[in-house]
Each structure stands twice: as C-alpha cells, then as structure tokens.
Amino acid sequence: MNDQNLQNFIELSALLTGLSSDHLAPSDDPVNLPPVFFATAQSGMGAAAFSHLLELFVSLKGRPEKEIAAAILDRKDSPIAQGARSIMKLWLLGSWYQPYDLKDAQKTQGDIHVVSDQAYKESWAWKIAQAHPMGYSQYHFGYWAEQPPTLEQFTGVKAKEGQQP
Template identity: 50%
Template structure:
C-alpha cells in the first residue's frame, strides 16, 4: 500500500509529466514533496486531498497511463472539471512549476485570491526554471561565464525525451 506522500508524488508526476524520480529523487537534499504535501493539506482540506489521492491510487492500481490519470482528474468529458479536486490538482501543478501556491477555492481562513511562495527552496527549485533551462534572478549553481557554453539538453533537466511534435532540445 502506498503512502500519501508516494501517491502525492505519483499524482504530481501524472499532472506535470515530470518523472517521479525527478520530483522525489532517492537522495533529496531539499525535500520538496513532503514540504508541499504538508503545506497544501490544510489549504485544500484533508478531505479533498484524501479524495484526490484515493482517485490517483485507484487509477494507478488499475495501470491507467499517467496522461489518462491527469485527464480523469482534470477533465469532465471534453471540458475542464470544476470540482474542488480538479481545482486543487491545477494548483498542485502550479506549485511544482512555479514554487507558488495559488489557493484554488476559499476554505477556512484561506481565500481564493491568496497566493504564497512556499519557501525560498520551492522557488529556486521550481520546474519552470529547469524547463526554461534558466535560473532565478540572483541565484545560480553555475560557474562564472556559463552563459558562453551551450546548455545541456532539456531532456537532461527534465528526464522527458524531446520528440518531433514538441520543443527540441
């Protein structure tokens, strides 16, 4: 039986298209998955989170492909779903990509207009930077003059192979 953290990482992978071993590497010095899960639980409510993770676990146990899991969570037929679970899933996608939590709906003391940078590491390690093959202003792990060399391929950053139909690396 998978834990909530495992299901959260699996769901996040299905939603973003980023492999689970990239979202939650074996050696993880930052620990974003557990930070994100703890952060969002009170904001979407444990009930909505449990529904979302159970939906993911059920579909994954049935060997449904990740893109179909994402479609089941996010869509209502050919239209975007407006359920709280779908809204929470969209905010989870933004959280991984931007490091910012956009409150999907009002609950408790949280308003639907709230947005919060979860932590400095969430912002620095957000996937938008990796996908853009860039880094946040004022922070870089690269050496002086790195901009003078050809960057690694997008596949090196994301683990997702480039293909003819998408952006090439």
C-alpha cells in the same frame, strides 16, 4: 502523513506535471521539497478534498496516463480538478495558488503565497526554461557562453519526433 500517501502524491505530481517522479523526488535530495509540498497541498485543498484526490488517483493507477489525467482534470470546477491544477503550479512555480475558498486558510495566507525560498529557487519553471531566479545561480561565472544541457537532462522527458532536444 504516511510514506505511501507521500509516494502517491509524488506519482500524482509526476503525472500532472509530465516530469518523472525520480526528478521530483530524487533519492539524494538535500532540499526535500516533496513533504513540504504534500503538507502545502493538503492544507490548501483541505484534508478531505486532498484525501479524495489521492484516493481517486490510487483507484485509477494502472490505467493509461491520459485517462487518469482526464478523470482528474475534466471535473471542471470541482475541488479535485482545481486542487490538481494548484499542485501543478506548486511544483512548477514554488507557490501555492489557492484554488477555492477555505475560509480560514485563505484569510491567513492570501490567494497566492510562495511556499519557501527553497521552493521558489528550486521550482521547475527555472529548470524547464534552463534559467535561474534573479540573484541566485549554482552555475559558474561565464556558464552562459557554453552550450546548455538538453531539456531532457533537466526534466527526464524525451523530446518527441520533430521537437528540439
């Protein structure tokens, strides 16, 4: 894996999840999940399909985000669209959902597997829900009595007009 491929993967992931790349891969990141997720997606999709997805994304850079997302996700049952959906689930849930049969990969890991305890604990579903996994919390005792931070503070996504902040 080279640094440019990892950066393209992070940018693609940001586009697919709607989260900023700075939030997905902060400069000061002790957990460092992006390389783990890169390797998981490459292994789960297969090197050829994963490479094709990244090449497609790079070829579309500079176009509107909706157009890029449509070009990737509107391919119905193609490995590109299925893999992209699994990448979204990977960031949001910390688990890899095998999008299609890769023979050996599926037999050894099963259809769904948690990537790591850190991936599960740091998954974005918890941050978006402003919650934490059972048995783990970095918050102090009694935090539930305080007003929670806005969703924008967790995700970097600004609320649209008429939405709750």
